[in-house]
Amino acid sequence: MSTFKALQVIEQDGRFVQQIVQRDLAELPAGDLLIRVHYSSLNYKDALSASGNRGVTRHYPHTPGIDAAGVVEQSSVAEFTAGDEVIVTGHDLGMNTSGGMAQYIRVPAAWVIKRPSGLSLREAMLLGTAGLTAGLCVEKLEQAGLTCDAGPVLVTGASGGVGSVAVALLAQLGYQVVASTGKTSQHDWLLSLGAQRILARSELEQGCEKALLKEQWAAAVDTVGGDILFNVVKALRYGASAACCGLTAGSQFQASVLPFILRGVNLLGVDSVELPLVVKASMWDKLSLQWKLTQLPQLAEEIGLDEVPQAIELLLAGQLQRRRLVRID
Incomplete structure (x- = not known):
């Protein structure tokens, strides 16, 4: 499979338009890991990126999504192998690097942690x-x-x-x-x-x-x-x-x-973007074990990738009720 589905933001006559497109894997940036994304989540920073905020994203077309949880398909480093379930949050993902609102991302291994055993990929993105x-x-x-x-x-x-x-x-x-x-x-x-x-x-x-x-x-x-x-x-x-x-x-x-x-x-x-990976992994472990929330299902509503543009519009208008978990089919 050389093409994949993605949300893409394009600049059109001075406006920023969000659309679902087919992209080629060759268009993704260089990186150690190719990851098939299963879930993402919608954040305010994603909405800013999707609306053309140059303080978040400098160049368009662009795929937003500062969160991603999925499965490694290709790895060029020993720390990860195909089939590993992983979480990526922060760093440059979804800002100037093609983000999690897509079926695939390619990122450096230094951005990635393995999914803690106490959380499923879906649960990880309920948190994000x-x-x-x-x-x-x-x-x-x-x-x-x-x-x-x-x-x-x-x-x-x-x-x-x-x-x-x-x-x-x-x-x-x-x-x-x-x-x-x-x-x-x-x-x-x-x-x-x-x-x-x-x-x-x-x-x-x-x-x-x-x-x-x-x-x-x-x-x-x-x-x-x-x-x-x-x-x-x-x-x-x-x-x-x-x-x-x-x-x-x-x-x-x-x-x-x-x-x-x-x-x-x-x-x-408190910063969660450039946090050292070992500190980030420690917190994910805590959120999967002694701090695992019984209220997790109440924190977000699940939507598909094609519903993200409407959710972004509501978020920017201050009308979005609860977080959105994004299912990447």
Whole structure:
């Protein structure tokens, strides 16, 4: 088989159009492993790439998809053999390297981990980059001293991919979770994932002019950034930490040193893209074993590759309810 099905984004009269096409394997970039993709997942970065955001993808035509789970068909390295089931997330996949919204990818071995035994390929993509990032946030908070008896843990952007996994994971681990969202339609779903209370996003937007806010949070997972992030920092309890991993509300905020020098709080950055492979593999192992979510089936809805363009449109409009697992037939 020399051709394969792929979602391709092309620039046409100043517009970016998504279409399902047949591509040739020879068009894929050089790499150690040729992988038959079985599942991907839709992320906000994929939507940006598919809509022509040059900060994500420089050159078109392009196939997005920062996540992929599948089976090795060809390998030029000893670490992998044909038939190995593998996961690829982050690095340059789906950005400037042809991504997981296709039946095949070709990538360096340094981007690839073998599927942990506790997760199927489908389960791995129910989590995807969003689940990996959420796990890294929780792990970093625990490394900074967070324990289940510390008090309420806030998750901002809770109805999004990272936020919803963080809510489910924190709740399963025994934390008191407060989920913040601007989508009232998602309240019942977040409560079903384990949130004990829902906080309107508008409440977190108040108090930007103040240097400190009333101490509330024992910790926070922030997926939105902007002034909401610093309002969260200003309301952390003494010595508490916030893990920051997103910027949907903005990449900048008005800051003061006062929360840091008067309350000794911590702002922890979390990256899942260029993370060393050994660290990434360790988190996937944890998510497949002691942190395996009982709520996995509730985290995403499954769609086919031909349904991705409509899902991207909804995601960019802020109307997508839950994550999308993409089945690559």
